[in-house]
Amino acid sequence: MSETNEAKPDTPSTGPPKAFDVAAIRADFPILSQLQTTSDGSKKRLVFLDSAASSQRPNQVLDAMDEVYKTGYANVHRGVYQLAERATNAYEGGRKKIARFIGAPDAAEVIFTKNATESLNLVAGSWGRQNLGPGDAVLITMLEHHANIVPWQMLAAEKEFEIRWVPVNEGGELILDTLDQLLDGVKLFSFTAMSNVTGTLTPVRRLVDAAHAKGALACVDACQAVPHQPVDVTEWDADFVAFSGHKMLGPSGIGVLWGRRELLEDMPPFLGGGGMILNVTTEGFIPDGLPGKFEAGTPPIVESAGLGAAVDYLSTLGMEAVRQHEIELTAYAMRSLTEALGEGLTIHGPSEPAARGGVLSLTLDDVHAHDISQILDESAVCIRPGHHCAKPLMRHFGVSATARASLYIYNDTDDLDALTEALVKARKFFAL
Amino acid sequence: MAGLEDLYREIILDHYRSPRNRGELETPPAHRAEGFNPLCGDEIVVYVEADENDRIRDIKVGGQGCSISQSSASMMSGAVKGKTIAEARGLMGAFKAMMSIHETDIGGDGSEAEQGIDSPVETIATAELKLGDLEALRGVVKFPVRIKCATLSWNTLNQVLEEIEAD
Numbered sequence: 026m027s028e029t030n031e032a033k034p035d036t037p038s039t040g041p042p043k044a045f046d047v048a049a050i051r052a053d054f055p056i057l058s059q060l061q062t063t064s065d066g067s068k069k070r071l072v073f074l075d076s077a078a079s080s081q082r083p084n085q086v087l088d089a090m091d092e093v094y095k096t097g098y099a100n101v102h103r104g105v106y107q108l109a110e111r112a113t114n115a116y117e118g119g120r121k122k123i124a125r126f127i128g129a130p131d132a133a134e135v136i137f138t139k140n141a142t143e144s145l146n147l148v149a150g151s152w153g154r155q156n157l158g159p160g161d162a163v164l165i166t167m168l169e170h171h172a173n174i175v176p177w178q179m180l181a182a183e184k185e186f187e188i189r190w191v192p193v194n195e196g197g198e199l200i201l202d203t204l205d206q207l208l209d210g211v212k213l214f215s216f217t218a219m220s221n222v223t224g225t226l227t228p229v230r231r232l233v234d235a236a237h238a239k240g241a242l243a244c245v246d247a248c249q250a251v252p253h254q255p256v257d258v259t260e261w262d263a264d265f266v267a268f269s270g271h272k273m274l275g276p277s278g279i280g281v282l283w284g285r286r287e288l289l290e291d292m293p294p295f296l297g298g299g300g301m302i303l304n305v306t307t308e309g310f311i312p313d314g315l316p317g318k319f320e321a322g323t324p325p326i327v328e329s330a331g332l333g334a335a336v337d338y339l340s341t342l343g344m345e346a347v348r349q350h351e352i353e354l355t356a357y358a359m360r361s362l363t364e365a366l367g368e369g370l371t372i373h374g375p376s377e378p379a380a381r382g383g384v385l386s387l388t389l390d391d392v393h394a395h396d397i398s399q400i401l402d403e404s405a406v407c408i409r410p411g412h413h414c415a416k417p418l419m420r421h422f423g424v425s426a427t428a429r430a431s432l433y434i435y436n437d438t439d440d441l442d443a444l445t446e447a448l449v450k451a452r453k454f455f456a457l
Numbered sequence: 458m459a460g461l462e463d464l465y466r467e468i469i470l471d472h473y474r475s476p477r478n479r480g481e482l483e484t485p486p487a488h489r490a491e492g493f494n495p496l497c498g499d500e501i502v503v504y505v506e507a508d509e510n511d512r513i514r515d516i517k518v519g520g521q522g523c524s525i526s527q528s529s530a531s532m533m534s535g536a537v538k539g540k541t542i543a544e545a546r547g548l549m550g551a552f553k554a555m556m557s558i559h560e561t562d563i564g565g566d567g568s569e570a571e572q573g574i575d576s577p578v579e580t581i582a583t584a585e586l587k588l589g590d591l592e593a594l595r596g597v598v599k600f601p602v603r604i605k606c607a608t609l610s611w612n613t614l615n616q617v618l619e620e621i622e623a624d
């Protein structure tokens with residue numbers, strides 16, 4: 026447990042790179058030390074395999090948040106007393122850390138929202154409403170989460186632009202042969218960096234370049250990327266990048282939209298209210314500069330401090346190491362699941378572990394994902410059944426639900442063995 | 458603590474493995490409604506053909522879902538086939554009463570699964586109507602998140618019946 030809740034040094038401790046020490050990591054996550062009582066009264070270690078939906082958080086994050094609540098909490102930006110200043114520093118300190126973590130040239134380009142969904146709605150509701158109309162097109166992909174579909178459909182109903190879809194193949198990878206044609210007349214290409222269903226990693230830089238070559242902007246849904254791999258928005262050369270705090274060891278209630286300064290400056294505010302104005306008269310208002318313009322109302326103050334502590338934690342591990350750990354676990358999982366379950370098991374998505382993130386969407390014989398999850402819960406194995414908010418992709422695969430196991434820094438091969446064992450049980454139970 | 462055998466009774470698994478009244482009916486004369494469980498992606502289609510005396514002459518069920526939603530649909534179809542619409546609503550009320558212990562607690566999301574049979578016929582029906590096989594689903598109330606699976610087909614049936622009555 027950390028002794029201080031002040032910002033951890035951003036320079037990870039020097040010395041030889043240590044092996045990824047899952048036991049030490051787990052010790053930082055109080056929730057993972059819980060035992061779950063099953064129906065026969067036995068107690069089982071919690072096997073948490075649902076981080077793609079939301080991760081758990083370490084003491085370092087919880088303590089950083091507690092510290093603000095206990096010693097430095099007040100509303101931000103508006104008070105002159107010391108507490109208010111400390112709260113403002115905690116809030117803005119989080120912003121700076123996140124900017125550094127994603128390679129943003131300027132912390133004012135980091136806009137806090139409530140989650141990635143709101144970030145994408147901000148792009149649609151502000152940039153889209155200003156720039157899209159009949160005859161225009163927005164390009165998205167069949168891999169998208171509903172958060173990167175529905176905001177465009179809502180706006181298209183009003184602004185009458187076209188929505189186009191980049192197709193995917195059976196392996197869950199984007200089919201890019203016709204990308205240039207699809208981009209004709211497109212003003213914005215909005216796509217995921219990693220599918221939350223198949224784990225498919227998309228070639229972000231290549232897609233951004235293709236969009237720019239056709240005069241379109243590129244918006245990246247990095248909700249599953251930022252928590253799991255090194256991300257540098259400058260290297261991506263993207264125009265907008267959206268992600269959520271709760272999937273990367275941070276608290277719920279905070280999300281990020283990073284945008285290129287010139288674009289953000291030209292965009293109208295998204296929500297109106299306090300905190301986003303320079304002046305208000307009976308005639309109208311003058312919006313504030315960045316980032317305030319897009320942060321109407323009391324922002325996620327303590328959550329920013331928590332998310333700052335989360336990126337410190339991840340930086341100390343090193344995002345390259347996090348990615349490597351997940352590739353190894355994914356490879357292990359694919360191998361052991363296939364060996365144990367063989368025919369009848371489908372792992373949707375790319376067959377090459379290095380081409381995917383740590384997300385395994387499974388279908389097993391005719392056993393429904395809901396039933397699989399129920400049986401797995403008996404073994405204290407937490408996975409997620411359902412459509413994972415990606416119904417167009419599910420329809421493409423011809424399934425209504427998958428059972429999704431997703432990995433993070435606190436998982437190890439024991440967790441995956443527990444998963445495999447529980448799946449074998451589920452198959453037996455439902456043997457048709 | 459409730460065990461799996463409370464949920465997955467043999468008769469439920471039997472209906473799941475060999476669902477009754479699977480298929481489609483021609484519309485018209487039949488009416489059709491689709492139900493969704495937005496939580497898990499289950500989709501169900503219920504076809505009902507009623508005669509001039511409001512008796513359910515035939516019923517078919519399509520779609521896909523988990524063992525609970527599929528077996529519940531299968532049992533529902535068997536239970537209401539040949540009944541009048543009023544009798545079907547009585548059964549619906551009784552089933553709903555059996556399931557209602559938790560449904561309001563688990564956070565209704567205003568979805569279609571929530572609507573429809575909120576004001577069932579008086580609950581005295583519970584005692585008087587024979588739920589038969591449907592009794593096997595009683596254990597579902599111990600697994601609150603699965604209640605929506607069990608009620609999906611009934612809510613969808615309710616939509617079809619409303620359409621028939623509106624006709």
Ligand SMILES: Cc1ncc(COP(=O)(O)O)c(C=O)c1O
Pocket residue numbers: 077078140141142143170172173217219220221246248249269414
């Ligand atoms: C790829 C992707 N995009 C967007 C979202 C939406 O995130 P949130 O619910 O935090 O807004 C998710 C979360 O499931 C996701 O996986």
